[in-house]
Amino acid sequence: MTRTAPAAYVRLMTRCLGALLVAAAVLASVVACGTQHAAQRDPSVHVAPDLPPAAATWPPYPHFSDASCWTRPFGGGTPLRAAPSVPVATPPSHLAAAMIVARLLARFGDHRYVRSVALGPPPPITLQHLRGYFAGARPPADALWAYVSVPAANQVFTTEHPNPRDAEAQMIAEWEAGLVVGALRDDFCAAGGAPLVGWSTGKGMIGLSDRTQALEQRFPNPSTAAFRTRVQAIGRRYGFTVEELRLLRPRQLAPLLIVHTSRDRKAFVGDVAAIMKLLDPVNNHGRQAAVTFEGFFFEAIDDKGPFVRVENHYRGQTEGGQWSWNRCVYPYLHSEPVGAKPCP
Numbered sequence: 001m002t003r004t005a006p007a008a009y010v011r012l013m014t015r016c017l018g019a020l021l022v023a024a025a026v027l028a029s030v031v032a033c034g035t036q037h038a039a040q041r042d043p044s045v046h047v048a049p050d051l052p053p054a055a056a057t058w059p060p061y062p063h064f065s066d067a068s069c070w071t072r073p074f075g076g077g078t079p080l081r082a083a084p085s086v087p088v089a090t091p092p093s094h095l096a097a098a099m100i101v102a103r104l105l106a107r108f109g110d111h112r113y114v115r116s117v118a119l120g121p122p123p124p125i126t127l128q129h130l131r132g133y134f135a136g137a138r139p140p141a142d143a144l145w146a147y148v149s150v151p152a153a154n155q156v157f158t159t160e161h162p163n164p165r166d167a168e169a170q171m172i173a174e175w176e177a178g179l180v181v182g183a184l185r186d187d188f189c190a191a192g193g194a195p196l197v198g199w200s201t202g203k204g205m206i207g208l209s210d211r212t213q214a215l216e217q218r219f220p221n222p223s224t225a226a227f228r229t230r231v232q233a234i235g236r237r238y239g240f241t242v243e244e245l246r247l248l249r250p251r252q253l254a255p256l257l258i259v260h261t262s263r264d265r266k267a268f269v270g271d272v273a274a275i276m277k278l279l280d281p282v283n284n285h286g287r288q289a290a291v292t293f294e295g296f297f298f299e300a301i302d303d304k305g306p307f308v309r310v311e312n313h314y315r316g317q318t319e320g321g322q323w324s325w326n327r328c329v330y331p332y333l334h335s336e337p338v339g340a341k342p343c344p
Contacts, residue, residue, distance in 0.1 A: 041263065041271070045237040047230065051281045052220040055288035058084035064215050067140065068092070069189035070197055074135040075212040082291040082314035083217040092192025097144060100187045104180065109248045110256070113173035114180050115149040122198055133208065139197045146184055146199035150177045154202040164305050171323060172256070172297060175311045176248070177201045179295050182316025183250035189215050207317050217315060219294050221253045231257065234278050238271050239263045243301060251315065254295035255279070261300055265307050268300060269324065272308060272331035280312075 061078055062085055069088070079085075095103075101117045108114070122145045126133040152173035155166060181199040188196040198208045222230065224247055235241055240259040248254040257279070261268050276298060283290040295313035299306055310331060312320035324330045328343035 041239040042236050045233055047233050047237055047278050049278070049281055050222070050230070050292075051283040052083070052290040052292050054283050054285040055081070055290050056285055058290075059086075061085055061214065062087040062216070064088065064189060065192075066195075068192045068195050069215055070140055070143065070195040071209045071211040071213075071215075072134045072139075072197070073137050074210050079214040080212050080318055081214040081217060082289065082318070083219040083294075085214050085216045086218055088190050088192070088216060093190060094193060095187075095191045097188070097191075097194065100184065100191055101146075104183055104187060104250070107249050108176075108180065110176060110246055113150055113152050113169070113176045115151065117149070117180065117184070118147040119144050120147065121145060123200070126198065134197075140195060142194040143197040144188065144194050146181060146196060148177055148181060148199060148201045150174075150201050153177055153205075156203075167323070168299070168306055168309070171309055171311065171321070174201075175295065175297050175313065178313045178317060178319055179248065179250040179254050179315070181207055182294070182313060185209055185316045186216055186251060209316075213315075213317060217294070219252050219314075220290075220292060222292070224253070227253070227255070231279065234275060235259065237278075238275050239268070240300065248295075250294065252294055254293055254297075254313070256297045258299045258301065261302055263302075265302065265325070266329050269308050269329050269331055272298070272300070272310060276310060276331075 058081070061081070065088070097119050101119065105111075105114070105117065122139060122143055126145075127138070130136055130138055150173050152169040155162075155170050157166070181201070184199070185196050188194065196209060198206060200206045221227075227247070228245070231242060231245065238261075240261040240263075242257070243260045244256070244258040246256040248256055276296070279298065280296045281292050291314055294315045295311075297309070297311045299309045301307065307325040308329075308331065309323040310321075322330055322332055322334065327336075327340075
């Protein structure tokens with residue numbers, strides 16, 4: 001998937017049912033905290049790593065039916081995994097396609113950005129150019145394509161430094177769209193009907209169901225109560241308070257966390273990698289990494305506004321990115337545009 005974004009954004013590699021809305025309100029609650037802002041970090045606060053089970057403990061990758069779980073034959077070997085995969089339940093749910101979409105949007109927990117999802121056949125151009133889009137294979141005759149309406153992700157900025165809130169909305173919208181299409185791919189696979197073979201989110205951005213991306217992953221999420229407690233402890237250690245916490249549920253939990261700090265910006269950004277290791281622990285075992293959440297969005301603000309963001313997701317497509325108010329101050333290594341001035 002190709003994205004258009006502000007220059008300071010760097011790639012690292014990505015109305016429904018009433019009863020379900022009630023459930024989503026519980027599962028994807030929003031916490032807003034206001035005025036008491038932590039100013040200093042406190043290294044004496046200990047937060048255990050709480051690593052997920054190592055990849056060596058995972059069962060073998062299951063076999064999935066090409067009928068409902070079709071993937072283009074791009075790449076070979078074991079798919080890229082961030083968590084163990086489980087077989088589709090027998091018998092499958094056989095939910096109607098419209099109901100699959102409605103249930104996802106109802107449980108998701110944030111209706112600001114992904115406005116709707118329409119289903120149809122793959123765009124004609126993809127079937128006319130099978131090699132370019134589907135690695136030479138033809139999708140099943142009943143294959144579906146998701147057309148995702150996410151207006152904020154399709155903003156076009158005419159300046160290198162757009163309004164910070166518009167840029168924030170675009171980055172969150174792109175992240176949430178990635179969560180939604182990844183979850184839909186697995187939901188259609190589990191339903192046992194027509195497969196979802198691709199999706200569009202506007203501005204020429206498309207994604208394809210690919211053999212290299214694992215199906216039906218199960219991430220070892222902590223309980224919501226345990227996670228909120230953990231966030232508070234990490235905040236005391238690194239000097240921040242919770243401004244907003246949304247526990248989204250594309251399939252499992254995907255936290256959207258915005259924090260406030262009074263610390264020096266550069267010093268705080270220097271701690272972001274360590275903060276993320278505690279918020280979303282990763283167990284690296286050889287060449288395989290086990291991840292706690294299927295997606296995570298983290299933003300830090302101070303009294304002047306946002307100054308750093310980090311995002312990732314691991315279902316459907318594995319993607320991640322970071323943004324900083326200062327192109328010379330990022331949490332992670334990144335490439336620079338050709339001809340960029342050296343950072344001091």
